[in-house]
Amino acid sequence: MSSGTAALDVAVAALGLGEGDEVIMPTFTIVSCIQQIVRSGAAPVLVDSDPLTWNMDVSQALERLSPRTRAILVVHTYGLPVDVAPILDAAKERGIAVIEDAAEMIGQTCRGNPCGSFGDVSAFSFYPNKHVTTGEGGMVLTDDARIAQEASELRNLCFQRGRRFVHERLGWNYRMTNLQAAVGVAQLERLQENVERKRYIGRRYDELLADVPGVQLPLSSTGYAENIYWVYGLVLNDEVPFDAEQAIARLAESGVGCRPFFWPMHEQPVFRRAGMFAGERYPVAERMARRGFYVPSGLGLTDDDAERVAAALAALLR
Numbered sequence: 001m002s003s004g005t006a007a008l009d010v011a012v013a014a015l016g017l018g019e020g021d022e023v024i025m026p027t028f029t030i031v032s033c034i035q036q037i038v039r040s041g042a043a044p045v046l047v048d049s050d051p052l053t054w055n056m057d058v059s060q061a062l063e064r065l066s067p068r069t070r071a072i073l074v075v076h077t078y079g080l081p082v083d084v085a086p087i088l089d090a091a092k093e094r095g096i097a098v099i100e101d102a103a104e105m106i107g108q109t110c111r112g113n114p115c116g117s118f119g120d121v122s123a124f125s126f127y128p129n130k131h132v133t134t135g136e137g138g139m140v141l142t143d144d145a146r147i148a149q150e151a152s153e154l155r156n157l158c159f160q161r162g163r164r165f166v167h168e169r170l171g172w173n174y175r176m177t178n179l180q181a182a183v184g185v186a187q188l189e190r191l192q193e194n195v196e197r198k199r200y201i202g203r204r205y206d207e208l209l210a211d212v213p214g215v216q217l218p219l220s221s222t223g224y225a226e227n228i229y230w231v232y233g234l235v236l237n238d239e240v241p242f243d244a245e246q247a248i249a250r251l252a253e254s255g256v257g258c259r260p261f262f263w264p265m266h267e268q269p270v271f272r273r274a275g276m277f278a279g280e281r282y283p284v285a286e287r288m289a290r291r292g293f294y295v296p297s298g299l300g301l302t303d304d305d306a307e308r309v310a311a312a313l314a315a316l317l318r
Contacts, residue, residue, distance in 0.1 A: 001155055004103045004125025005032040006174035007138035011121040012036040014140075014150035015097050017070055023099075024064050025073035026056035027264040028285035033075055033101055034265050038276075042070070046266055048282040052219055054233065054292075055082045057284070062090055071097040074119065077262075078294070079202070079218055079227040081110040084118045097121070103138075104230040106131040107195040111224045121147050126180075129298070131194045131230070132187040134180035194299055195228060201297050201306065202229030208310035214240045214317045232297040233261065235288055240317065244293040247316060251295075254312040261292035 001007040017023065019041040025033060027046040037044045047060040055077050072091060074082050084100075091098045100119030102108075108115045116122045121144070124130075126137035140151045153159075158171035176184075202218070209217055216235040220227050236244060248258045264285040266277035295309050 001138035001140060002174045002176055003136050004123060004127060004138040005035070006155070006172065007123035007125065007140045008032050008099075008101060009036040009172065010140050010151050010154045010174060011099050011119075011123050012040060012042075012071075013154050014121060014142075014147045015071060015099070016150075017042040020068060021070040022066060022068040023071045023073055024061050024069060025265075026075050026077075026285070027266050027282045028054070028056075028262050028288060029075045029077065029101075029265065030262055031265070031268065033073060037073075038271075043068075044265070044276075045069070046264075046277065046280065046282065049077075049284045049288060051284050051288075053080045053082075053222065054078055054218075054288060055080060058083060058086050062086060065090060065094065065096075069094070069096050071099055073099045073101065075101040076103075076105040076108070076115055078104060078231055078233050079229045080222060081105055081108055081115050081225050083222070083224050084110055085224075088118060099123070103127075103130065105228065107191050108228040109225060116141055120144060121151070126184055126187075129231075131198070131228075132184060132191055134176065134184040134187070137176050137180050137184060197299050198229045198297070199226070201301055202227055202232055204303065204306050205232050205295070205297070205310065208306060209234075209313065212310070212314045212317055213237075215313070229297065231259075231294040233292060233294040234313075236291040238291075240291075243290050245290075248293055250316055251312055254315075256296065256309050256312045258293045258295050261288055261294070263289050 017040045021042040022045045023037050023042050024045045028049045034044050045064050048057050050057050072087055076082055097120040100122035102116035102122055103125035105115035122141040124139040126132055126134040142148050154171040155174040157173055158167055158169050214237045218233050244260055251258050266280045
């Protein structure tokens with residue numbers, strides 16, 4: 001696909017979701033996850049985040065299942081995967097689809113199996129900040145022959161064999177170029193090296209920031225996965241008298257560029273204007289959006305860079 005967003009668009013469309021269908025998904029994610037759900041006429045049903053892993057709260061996702069649920073969108077966020085086992089069990093029992101967004105988890109595993117292998121249909125992104133990049137690019141994965149055929153047609157303007165320019169339905173020009181694909185193949189050779197480097201950077205930050213007050217560091221591991229540290233995120237404690245936006249601005253003055261966390265879907269102006277999610281509150285996601293940010297953690301980061309970032313953050317919080 002031409003991007004991770006394109007991959008998500010096609011993954012949702014290939015399932016044939018539409019009016020009356022519900023899709024359970026986290027509110028704390030990137031807007032790419034929700035766009036095609038809304039455009040299809042289906043209803044996104046949001047759940048809050050787990051305050052420790054920053055992923056969707058699996059127990060809430062299971063509680064929100066209804067007779068109208070057609071799919072669950074699992075989004076692995078920032079470094080740790082969602083514990084997918086309970087979701088897969090519930091989906092199999094009810095005959096509903098699992099869409100897996102593994103954009104940030106290239107090279108990550110959950111209980112020993114690769115992220116991206118769990119969904120009925122899954123999506124990867126090869127954006128420049130991913131562990132494998134093609135500049136822009138993405139991929140849809142499935143082991144369902146029907147979904148594979150749907151995805152292939154939808155990404156290629158729904159051309160028909162034998163009647164190429166006669167269209168029964170509309171698709172997209174979401175093809176990846178051959179040049180991008182060649183870059184991606186070469187990138188795959190460095191995947192394990194890149195994953196190991198990211199984990200080294202994450203562990204180094206853990207050491208440098210261990211005694212810094214006022215901030216929640218990412219979990220290094222859970223019972224089902226070791227953090228891949230796609231980014232190194234932080235959440236300011238409530239007693240810190242400024243929020244993430246102010247922290248980012250102050251760190252920028254020290255020459256340290258940081259980025260904010262996702263903004264929750266239920267608070268997006270575009271959906272509020274449409275009358276969606278009225279009165280809905282998701283306190284964990286709201287707090288993370290306002291108090292969470294991530295520090296430099298690209299593959300080119302040196303030990304000296306990490307020490308400089310940690311010193312700037314320590315000075316700010318002390």
